Ligand code: ATP
């Protein structure tokens with residue numbers, strides 16, 4: 001009995017009590033942002049425990065599913081609204097688990113997941129955005145980029161895979177691209193999952209120590225790890241140069257996996273809620289269709 005009461009007391013839902021502050025606002029990058037100020041172990045915006053975080057994730061998944069269905073339904077009546085979630089992180093920061101736990105409970109139709117790997121020879125022969133453009137989610141969909149066009153100013157900057165002036169050009173090209181798709185109905189949510197080097201060490205060591213996790217480890221993980229400072233500098237520059245009002249960055253502390261998941265879910269939910277979603281009205285005469293359908297009621301087969 002107390003459960004129902006707990007759900008809503010004085011207009012405050014369990015979600016309101018789990019989130020004591022607007023987490024999207026807390027994690028959104030603002031003026032004077034310095035990555036070094038962010039504690040990767042923080043659980044900003046909530047005093048909740050891991051168990052409470054997991055319950056909140058499950059509860060809010062139902063809400064997210066409904067909003068996703070409305071988004072999808074509205075595209076059938078001409079809406080161009082869609083959401084693109086861009087995930088960037090160091091290896092083993094938990095992108096895969098997050099995609100699974102936050103988006104795995106959604107309707108697969110209407111979810112478009114793209115993982116960007118090192119570019120192929122064909123992709124390298126084109127501008128860096130060439131391979132990205134076809135994966136901008138269709139109207140009504142939620143798109144997820146597991147890595148993205150930001151690799152072209154992160155790993156490519158750290159390893160000097162492109163000349164400095166080309167890297168420099170890309171920040172502006174990214175802003176133009178993101179502006180253009182925003183004008184066409186895409187709401188962009190950019191997320192950096194932020195782990196500490198010692199947490200990454202623990203996770204990589206655990207992979208090497210567990211037979212069924214060996215496939216998740218790649219020798220390059222340790223090579224890239226050894227360039228940690230260069231990566232953090234590249235992230236800082238990329239965030240500084242591409243944190244725009246229409247496509248803001250959020251830096252999500254990710255040492256606590258449960259926190260990163262529930263925080264990203266909340267940030268995406270807040271974006272969906274800004275769309276004022278609703279069920280579309282029928283574009284046909286409902287009573288006429290009821291009559292037409294009823295006229296076929298006696299139909300039998302065989
Ligand atoms: P997992 O968590 O499963 O390891 P992952 O995203 O690390 O997932 P991998 O296949 O291990 O996937 O690595 C993909 C690699 O592709 C990364 O090292 C990344 O830096 C690289 N990559 C992605 N996009 C580009 C790009 N545009 N230029 C160069 N390298 C890229």
Ligand code: MG
Pocket residue numbers: 091092218221
């Ligand atoms: Mg990897």
